[in-house]
Amino acid sequence: MTTSISSSTLGLGGTSGLSDLYTSATKSLLAQNPGIKHIDAQLTRDGARLSGLGKLALALDDFRTSAGKLSSDKLDMAASSSGKAVGAQLTSKEAAAGTHAVEVKQLAQGQQLASKALPDKGAALGSGSATVIKVQTGTGSNATMTTVRIDDTNNTLDGIAQAMRDAGLDAKVVQDGKGYSLSLTGKTGAANTMSISVAGDPVMTGLLSYGPGVNSAMTQKAAAQDAQFTVDGKALTSSTNKSDTAIAGVSLSLTATGKSDVAVKRDPSAIAANIKDFVGALNAMNTKVAGLKTGDADGDAAIIQVQNQLGGILDAADPKALADMGITRKGNGLVLDEAKLNAAIAADPDKVTQLFGKSGTGLADQFATRITQQMSKGGTLASQAATVQAEVDKLNTQKQQVTDTINRQASLLVQQYASAGTGGSSLFGAGMTKPMSLFDFMA
Template sequence: MASPITTNTGAGYGLDIKNIVSVLVNADTAAKANQIARQSSNNSAMISGIGSLRSALTAFQDAMKKLNDKNAPAFNAFAGTSANENVVKIKSSNSAVAGNYDIKVDQLATGSKVASQQFVGGASTAISAGELTVSQNGKDYKINVASGATLQSVRDQINKEMGAKGITANIINEAGGSRLVFSSTTTGKGSDISVGGIPELAIDGTQKISGSGAGYITGLAQDAQFSIDGLALTSSKNTVDQAVSGLTLELTGVSAKDTTTKVTVAQDNEGLKKSVQSFVDAYNTLQKAVTALVTPTKDANGNVTSLGPLTNDPTTRSLLADVRKVLTETGSGDKLTTLSQLGINTQKDGTLEFNSTKFNAALNDKKLGSEIQELFTGTNGVFERMNKAIDPYNATGGSLDTRKSNLDKVARNLENQKTALDRRTELLTTSLTKKFSALDTALAKMKKQGEQITSIFEAINAQAKKS
């Protein structure tokens, strides 16, 4: 910035130095300053616009990801309900069929829990060095126990090396001493744990604890036993996905004596409608956000007062075209291949209209419910094609990322230009102030000399009149 000038006029002749210097400096720098300010404003608006566009695209992709969650399918044609989720929970897939089932759970699948002999020395009991072998389901897992180990250090080593395999250990302190207890997340008959290799830690997982000796604690590992409509079944796990086509049963508890739990599977038209509406809403939110970025602002008379930050931006126009193209493309389904068959159509402003009457007809009359999932989430479905259209723009290293990097470079360059111009303004102001101060002094000196000469001539004339 220019150095401040403390006086408006020179101390000698009285020139308006500050005003003169200001006018000259402004004439030299104003055009460049205005250009930098204009370009900085436009560049900042573009950076903000690109950021808003990327946020809108990310929100849309997150919404599609949620609707495409395989653990919570959003487009299943059927929904299952359980009359008692304390006994069984149900999850349906798109291959389910409508029906009712009576389920009775006699026992749940359990895992192995075995304990070592008692150690009166507690967690600090010394354990012999050697190779500890933990066996389960015909597999042997080796753990090398080093010299100086204790019951606690062996427990920690087991958890570190075998935790990922679902086998963990802990120390239980009871009245007669401490035991090393093994647990497993693996369930089912025959999955009992046995331990060998180090004598004091040996456990026969098929034998029950007796006194201070080792063995299983409450019972052997067992399969789940249950029935569906009176048909007996077993499972090594409590989550059963092969018993009924299209259904996953989660056994959560044992049935009360002589009772069954009714499970119902029915068409889920309302659930499908809600999911489709969620997609339409997410898309419309994106469309409105982009429209706001590319639409000029007008006053009450319809005159443009300002442009949107991305108005006439070629990248944004290309993105919109690619996204809108997906809405009209034909998918890879059988009877259901386009969004328009479900009553989803593009309006003049680019948003989607969802016609519930046409949607209900597609489900009830044309029986297209089971194909909606494929249309949206299947191979070459709407979600896959949408992400393919958006990723080249919004992904890390995509065109919008590159645009942002280039705009940041422009911003830094403009800031450097402004700094250079401020420096030039300061130097020019200082230089011109010195020059005009010197001129003011010179003019004051000349004025004084002129006054002296005038005084001399006036004195000569006065003398001449006296004589």
């Protein structure tokens, strides 16, 4: 826990101004400490790496979804929805022809908390002393904890919101007729309620604490809730507005309350449309992945490894077979001649299906399988993310230890300063009068 200062902590009763001296001493000692600066630089670097890995995972997962609907010899299968309440997309070989009645009764949403309104979102709050904010999502064994650190460099509403976003939370500053408030939105799902504990500056505690057993400063604007819907009369729930299990082989996106019919059927025209979507998704993924490179050799290593592994799938493909279907290679991407593809489908649809959609050996299945391997435990992305997160946890522990030591040093300096002119301290010698400034002790 972060050490804080008060008159009683110093043993000086209600001596005026000592808290301000403590704050100034703490800031000065922190500014002079090279270890803190080095740790902060490493945390910034590792934070950027984790963010890059997260964006890489999202890009790969989006493409995996597109590749999944082409696998399993069902390139001519399509899914559609009759209404605006639900979107439908094929995802796997389990999809079977049929029509399903879907009714969305409630959309999933995250809990939304808001602080009291303040007149200025850029004004410094409190003394700027080191403060640790812990946001717990969920309860029991499924709970997760996010730690946010605030000091005199970011102790404003804007600064707190940015620090929370950097830690992966959905935070922003909102304005209404009463002023500016910090708004924090949790993950969707009834189980993902939040509680917030604050250690350090009492002003931060009075602004941000929330949850059972504490004097909550923030108020709840919206409760966390699950999506509630039915498929063919069967009641289902989901912590998100997406379900990949309600209909075998189909991903449902819940977008509004209401009723829709989801149809899964064979459609010869879907072969060309599905391949076109596949090529577009592959090229979009390659563009996103290439754009994530920052020039940091260690951070870019995972990206390069992923590019090489996915590129190897195209390296192994028969270039003539692809060319006969109107597809040519361009770097790690593909170029599609739609007229030539349509002609190939008309001549031999089974041949096209085998190349792209055959289970196990088709291009779509190979890409989906390789991406799953990369994102699973022991894979390129999962291993790299675990390594970086372990380093971040280690650095945060080191930073807290250094900060605690500096807080104790500042407390001792203030005590020595306060007693120097009263004869109560022998540190400065008999008859020595109180120095002009606390910082004479720090010289």
